[in-house]
Amino acid sequence: MELIQEHTGLAAYLAADDVIDHGHPLVQETADALWTATGDAYSYAKAAFEFVRDTVPHSADSGDDRVSWRASDVLETRNGICYAKAHALTALLRARGIPAGLCYQLLGDDDGSNLALHGLVALRLPGGEGWSRVDPRGNKPGVDAQFTLDREQLAFPVRTELGEIDYPALYAAAHPGTLKALQESADRPQLWRNLPTGL
Template sequence: MELIQEHTDLAAYLAADDAVDHGHPLVEETADALWSTTGDAYSYAKAAFEFVRDAIPHSADSGDDRVAWRASDVLGTRNGICYAKAHALTALLRARGIPAGLCYQLLGDDDGTNLVLHGLVALCLPGGEGWSRVDPRGNKPGVDAQFTLDRERLAFPVRPELGEIDYPGLYAAAHPATLKVLQESADRTQLWRNLPTGL
């Protein structure tokens, strides 16, 4: 899908903020460890994606009630929903100078009901051919997201006939609706009740 950039300056997609806090020691330490096993931007980006996808369970899968929203907290607790895991991957990519942004889909249950926002990541590798979306949500039966830049292998295909949407925006910072619900939810149960239903 064609991503619409919020900013034309790639510097915006390398910046740190409260949620994508890639200057935090834990983010830097994790990035250093991943870089030491790879050594080039593509291999590092793939390793960072697989680390966030596989080593940090989605809290809906693990049953963890804690709500993390900062990238450093996601790495520290090894826990988060899609938005939080997207913050963590974005921070790890930016920590090594790889422009990365946040993207969103509107997804529903199997029958298309209960539509809520889902968060994922787009990255732009040096020498690459533009932006590619990847989804670090975490795999499980029926979900097989992969690090592929030539064709998308996201966690969930969008079903427009059921009202699902692939939003084309590419955000340098977390969308306020997602950040608000993460910051204001005391636990995952409250978070689930208040998930945003659109942008």
């Protein structure tokens, strides 16, 4: 993969907004509990990743039709698609001063049809040598995303021969196309129809 491209200064990857609302009491409470159980940045980041990956089911796997987009809502409802789960993990990381941003891939079905954006998180640990991408989508048979900073182990390999794309950009805020799809969809079936097909 190409070097992750920052679009702004590091402070932007620590900021809060309406989506990455890490000042919200539930985000803070969750971050505090995870920090207490770990105590250092690497262990905390891994625990936060596993918490979002494993305790917030991807709504396509669970069949939950609710659409969540704000990090605190994702943690409260324990529900969301990849973008929403990425928002939650980004908020948990920023809540403990770990710079984090959002990355995207364009992925399709097994035959390359139905291309749509997939959301990831990139984080930068103190003393680390740059950004590392992780995928909190949630594992299932055939999907084994792990917290590995020295090499990527994401949910899905990108198949460029089928038109899939690994976008190198690192966003400090949710991409407008993904946010629009989430906010304007009353339920998951509508969201599936609204998924963006590129950046």
